[in-house]
Amino acid sequence: xxxxxxxxxxxxxxxxxxxxxxxxxxxxxxxxxxxxxxxxxxxxxxxxxxxxxxxxxxxxxxxxxxxxxxxxxxxxxxxxxxxxxxxxxxxxxxxxxxxxxxxxxxxxxxxxxxxxxxxxxxxxxxxxxxx
Numbered sequence: 001x002x003x004x005x006x007x008x009x010x011x012x013x014x015x016x017x018x019x020x021x022x023x024x025x026x027x028x029x030x031x032x033x034x035x036x037x038x039x040x041x042x043x044x045x046x047x048x049x050x051x052x053x054x055x056x057x058x059x060x061x062x063x064x065x066x067x068x069x070x071x072x073x074x075x076x077x078x079x080x081x082x083x084x085x086x087x088x089x090x091x092x093x094x095x096x097x098x099x100x101x102x103x104x105x106x107x108x109x110x111x112x113x114x115x116x117x118x119x120x121x122x123x124x125x126x127x128x129x130x131x
Contacts, residue, residue, distance in 0.1 A: 009125030022096035047114020052106035
């Protein structure tokens with residue numbers, strides 16, 4: 001059974017930075033593509049960033065390009081989302097997700113929704129950005 005656990009949320013002022021972390025257990029880390037999603041109050045969940053099992057392919061939402069960076073550190077079985085230049089609009093519950101998504105998909109991620117293949121989810125970590 002796959003367990004997904006996020007950490008690193010918190011409160012920060014606009015313009016500040018936070019780093020979210022995510023790990024999965026119960027399975028081989030290297031077999032899983034992973035991603036970050038967020039849901040703000042009253043809004044639908046949206047994809048933020050995804051990274052392939054190899055780390056060689058990434059995908060970002062337009063709203064975070066140039067500000068957020070997704071990465072993975074295989075020896076530690078950790079995946080990260082570095083969030084810089086945070087804006088109040090980034091306030092949301094952030095969720096980590098993982099799925100066994102093959103390279104044929106992740107190499108063409110622009111053709112698929114963020115949630116495609118992401119079938120294991122964490123419980124979320126809250127990020128609050130104040131003015």
